[in-house]
Amino acid sequence: MKAAKSRHRATTRIATSHNKAAMLLASRYLLLCIFAAFFLFPIVFMVVSSLKPDDQLLRDTSSLRAFIPYGDISLDNYKGVFDRVPAGRFILNSIAISSLTVGLGLIVNSMAGFALSRVRFRGQKVLLSLIIATLILPLEAIAIPLLMVVTELPAISVGDGLEITRGWLNTYHVQILPFVANALSIFLFAQYFGSIPKELDEAALIDGASWFQIYRKVAIPLSGPAFATVAILTFLPIWNGYLWPLLVVQQEDIRPVMLGVAYFFQLNVAWGEIMAYLTLITIPVLLMFLAFQRAFIESVASSGVKG
């Protein structure tokens, strides 16, 4: 009888602790759901609003109906977008500019990071510190001096023949080259390469590899997460860039997506079309993130670096 009682008590105890764990888990999920909703609502609002005519959209903003696709739902706003701006051209421009900046940046910055973390030379630490120090300067602070520099740079233009001209304004490369070398990327690469055991370099040196071969054949294959992180971190600011293109690009056919937003505020403002345009230009970013998501999260979780 006694034994049965104590067995019963033990079972109850186990059940209670199970309940506690379940409660804890539930509250954790609840918290995460709230956070997820917090970040998702603006996107839902954007997508839903892009499907509504302007008068309904403005009426709904004061209530939760703003997040519900109902009433006069259509893709008319998307048609309107293409009437108002050359959206396809802008998106293609932005894809070209961002991917070239990211691609070149991955090559240049990973090489710099590799040299700064793996190859021994005098002044290595000072150089890395100087590079990191440049992180405190925002683009806004250097935009005007940078503009003055690029207006003076020589360029080769293809007209009737090859011609050397002055100034980079109104080109694709003025939107790309100033952002290829990136202090944050160099720092992230240097950190990541620094965590690869030094013996691998030594083994490769003895195996007959040059430093470039060590970079190519040993460091790069081991650094997928670092490349994914840097790709996302450099893609976003270029895609979202507004100030710099505004300063250097007047010609319409080479404008990036963000300059397109301004078109909707000229003459009569069409909110539905703005939302449709924003939805369209968000899709490539989401696709980019989905592509690199796993490696990115792995890397951010392990390095403590925030995007």
Place this chain on the structure above:
Amino acid sequence: MAEISFEEINKVYPNGFQAIHNLSLDIADKEFLVLVGPSGCGKSTALRMIAGLEEITSGKLRIGDRVVNDVEPKQRDIAMVFQNYALYPHMTVEQNIGFSLRLSKVPKAEIKDRVAEAARILELTEQLDKRPNQLSGGQRQRVAMGRAIVREPSAFLMDEPLSNLDAKLRVQMRAEIARLQHDLEVTTVYVTHDQVEAMTMGDRVAVLKDGYLQQVDTPQNLYDRPENVFVAAFIGSPSMNLFEGRIDGSAVWIGDHQIGLPHVVFDRRPGLQDYDGLSVIVGVRPEDLEDAALVPDAEATVSSTVNLVEALGSEIIVHFNLSAAPVDAGDPDAVEEISADANAVGRFDPRSRAAVDQPIDIAVEVASLHFFDMETRLSIWD
């Protein structure tokens, strides 16, 4: 194939620390030389200098007949096995072994053949498509060996290659490496802190301490004729017992114990006669002590009380305390082999009835005693 020679080599790090002092050492072609010593003795630094991974501050390093001080690692024609193997994690076993051949643009078909041959020798044929993280410690070790042998280098350098393996595997790999070196006849420099590895594998063993070469000789000579107190204590397990003593005519006093020294001792060590009346360091190996009850015609005995008995089956290790001042050999890594209250260890026959806290008479094999100068700590011979 190549000889390797150190000529008065020094290594001083930028922070002023001198890792190697005036090292001169010749390693013969096809020789298996072991560099052994406690941590921080400079053995790995010396090896890395041969590899070209450490700069040489002064002196000349030759491989074959060329001075290689300023030669890039890849041009030295050496292969190295690292302590943690340094296998490329993203490559398969086949790619790891063939990496150096691919870099030197060896034709693909030849790479395949040579990798397959290395894999066959090392019994890795089944593992060629696996990645290092799918292998056991012993297999990884073999891949590291494969990477070295596939290049057919003029010398192998091995930096504590067995220290990450468990005891059983270590014994097995020890024999395999020794056999491989014997078959391939490649000059090999092997670094270890384990004196058992050093003694069992090396044709010769170089003992280093604090960046100074202490002695280089065959394992047996190191054991029989150590040049100084450090080598005497470092080689052999358990370590040699070392006490302060005093020569008194044809006897030596170790604390309160007087041991008569027969002529044979003075014949072997004529220099000992100059120490009459002087203090010396007396060394006696644990295997030169025995339970006096088992040695009816013992030349000399000392009395003590047993402190600890460790029965190993084939022998028993008996710890006891001699009323004499022990001498520190200066090995920073020396494990406390001796129990807290004891200052001497003997390896006795298992028939010994030695029991804890019981008095015991211990027979000393007098002819095998070692004597060292108190000041220089060098062995007293001539």
